Amino acid sequence: VAGLGRGRATVFLAPALVLVGTFLVFPAVWTLYLGLLDYSLTGASAQAPNFVGTQNYTDALADPLFRNSLYLTLLYVGFSAVLGQNVLGFLLAWYFRSAPRPVRGTLTVLVLLAWILPGSVVAFLWQALLDRENGTLNALLHTTGTAWTIDHPMAVIIIFNIWRGTAFSMLLYSAALSTVPASHLEVARMAGARQWQQLRDIVLPTVRRHILTNTLLITLWTFNDFTPYLLTGGGPDNRSETLPVYIYKTAILNGRLGFGSAISLLLLLANLVIAVVYIRLLRGGSDEAALRRAERKAARAARRRQQSQPAVSP
């Protein structure tokens, strides 16, 4: 131990562990317990919450608004992240390989800006874009008077999130595509393979793992994304009320803390499933690499044995 006893190490570690324990581990565990109570912010059950068992969960499953928000969340994640950001990010990364420098530079800056600007700002930018009377979109399409956020709230937040989050997929796929050996593509091109054939037969198998990683990460983030609230407030008539917005409204605004906790737990579990799949995937990757290393080693040993055999047995 270089200059650091076990005691001092504990002292160094303690502040971080205490903070993480209090504000990350404890809330997660507490949700489990709170979800079993009829805890509310006001009224009789604020003072002495009762143990109600799994009633919050049965209530939630029976609540059409909850099922609505679950369905909307799946739509939101599926179309904006899994399909939208994923495909658009990949296409951008693919196009950038042969794109003229100024085009690539311009697009990269724009896509990155959409990603790094604070959520409050981009939400307002989109409100300006979609405004009924003076919005840029209506001016361009000559459709003044169309209230996009009221007529098509889900489409709006889905397209918004594609705009907002494609940068991550683009960056990840750009890095992934640079690992595809150029010589393989060269050979395929000389054999007369078209772009999409190269894509299907060479590129996609090579970056398969990156695609999975990317899909899982953006799924996790989009699942927990609160920004739709800033754009539509979950409305009109709960028609864009994804799960995070639903939790905020029921638990914080309406003060149904126990019920909200029960639903939070479902969100936590969904996150857990995604994260565990992701980690297994990463670990699977290292297993595979280890396997390949072992195979190479075995092959080398076999070759050495072959070479050395004549010399050993005269």
Add this chain to the structure above:
Amino acid sequence: MTTAPGAATVRHVVGRIGLYVGICLLTVFFALPLLWLVLTPFSRNPSYRAALSGFSLDNFDKLFHNPQTWPSLRNSIYLAAGSALLVIVMAALASYALSRVRVPGRDQLLYGLLLLSSIVTGTAAMVPIFLMLYQLNLLDRQFGVVLVLTGGLLPAAVFILKDFVDSIPRSYEESARVFGASSGQILRHIVLPLIRPGMATLGVWAVVLVWGNFLMPYVLLSNPDKQPAAVVMYTFYDAGGQPNFALISTFALVYSVPVVVLYLFVNRRYGFAFQGGIKG
């Protein structure tokens, strides 16, 4: 080849045209929402319209004379700097200890915490965190928000910084010890200077994430005097519910600039993009 050369050329040309049209549309799609942020702050009659109706800097004058502008930016700075500072100090101490002392189950602990921090997001934990701060009497206190945000950022921060500490050869510390340096001196004069780039990266990362965070201050702070820029932006409405465009447009610009600058700084200096930790 079954297709005639002519058909192949036609297909090629059509493909090219299709590609250019697609790229143009995509550029417009990504640029269009940003137009408002660039034009409206300088417009004489700011509205939802993304157009420059006469150049003027009056809007900035209004912004800087608004009583909410400076306090909210100061609150943002307080939250961001406070969280970044706590994250850096705690992560540095923890990652040094984890890197240098063989604790059984250390890697599992680190992975477990990292896993946890990606699962326990602001949205999923908003109820228990709200309730906990309520009972700790930390609700509507900025310090409470700093603690919550720091707790969320720490696992990833320790993970990143431990890599930096691991790369420092132990022989540096051992030879210092031979010459009679105390643990404190070793930490201060050898370890800290070597992991400073890692700490700077972490700091920028934490500042950007906290600066843009809307949900936590929105849920945990109710007093408008304590709210950061992310939340205050949504209070610039007049009595009729109409947004005050002069204020919102300039405020959005002023509030965005630090993030873009920090991003450029990190990108130029370290050449990578940062993202992760608590979102939303």
